[in-house]
Amino acid sequence: MMTELKISTDASELIGPDGQPNLVRLLExxxxxxxxxxxxxxxxxxxxxxxxxxxxxKNRELARKNRLADLGQLASHVAHELRNGLMPLTLYTSLLRRRLSDDDGSQDVLDKIETGLTALDAIVNDLLHFTSDRQPRKSLFDARELIGEVLDSIRPQLEAQGIYPALDIPLGIRLHADRSMLHRAILNIVLNALDAMPDGGEL
Incomplete structure (x- = not known):
């Protein structure tokens, strides 16, 4: 708030009775x-x-937003390039699985390849989600059903590594959240767990 500057200019206060300047009042x-x-x-x-x-x-915030925008463009480009490379790999793996259906050793190798492809696909989804700047879309859904979907999506990998998921969630538990975001988060956690369990076991 501006300070208002007021200076008295009343001549009667500055001139003495004798008509001469009142030096004291002038100094005051x-x-x-x-x-x-x-x-x-x-x-x-x-x-x-x-x-x-x-x-x-504000300048720092603007610079940060510009850097994030540049990073987002780079991430989007990388994600699309990765996805373009993953699609034929996934197709070839599926074709090989059918051709080598009687070869158990080859099936084990293909299971491991699919595990890696699933992990890469999850990374691509995370990159694309990062660049989309999408707001969460919350809805009500069953917790066991969601986790079951995550486990089903990597069932071959779990079986190939000898990992047996133990789902200890009571029936009827419902969550209010963004289903797709939570799906990706749980999938990432499970994939990290697979990496830490090379000898198999209970998850």
């Missing part, structure tokens, strides 16, 4: 004006400092 008026001017100057300087700080903060 000068001192008062100087003090008020100094306060006004300090107030203005404080306002300039505050506005400069606000401008610096």
């Amino acid at each position: 008026a000068w001192s008062t004006a100087t003090e008020r001017l100094q306060r006004t100057h300090e107030t203005l300087r404080e306002q300039v400092r505050r506005l400069s700080d606000e401008l610096e903060i």
Whole structure:
């Protein structure tokens, strides 16, 4: 808030009875004006400092948004390139599985390949989600059903590694969240667990 500067210019206060300047009153008026001017100057300087700080903060925020935008474009490009490469790999793996259906050793290798492809696909989905800047779309859904879908999507990998999921969730538990976001989050957790269980076991 600006400090209002008021200086008295009433001649009757500055001129003595004899018609001569009242030096004491003149000095007092000068001192008062100087003090008020100094306060006004300090107030203005404080306002300039505050506005400069606000401008610096906004500039940093703008620079950060620009960097995030550039990063988002790069992530989107990488994600699409990865997805373009994953699609034929997934198709070829499926074709090989059918052709080598009687070869148990080859099936084990293909299971491991599919595990890696699933993990890469999850990374691609995360990158695309990062670049979409999508707001969560919450809905009610069954917790056991969601986790069951996650486990079904990687069932071959679980069986190939000898991992047996133990689902300990009471019936009727419903969640209010973004289903697709939570699906990706749980899938990432499970895939990390697979990496940490090379000898199999109970998940």
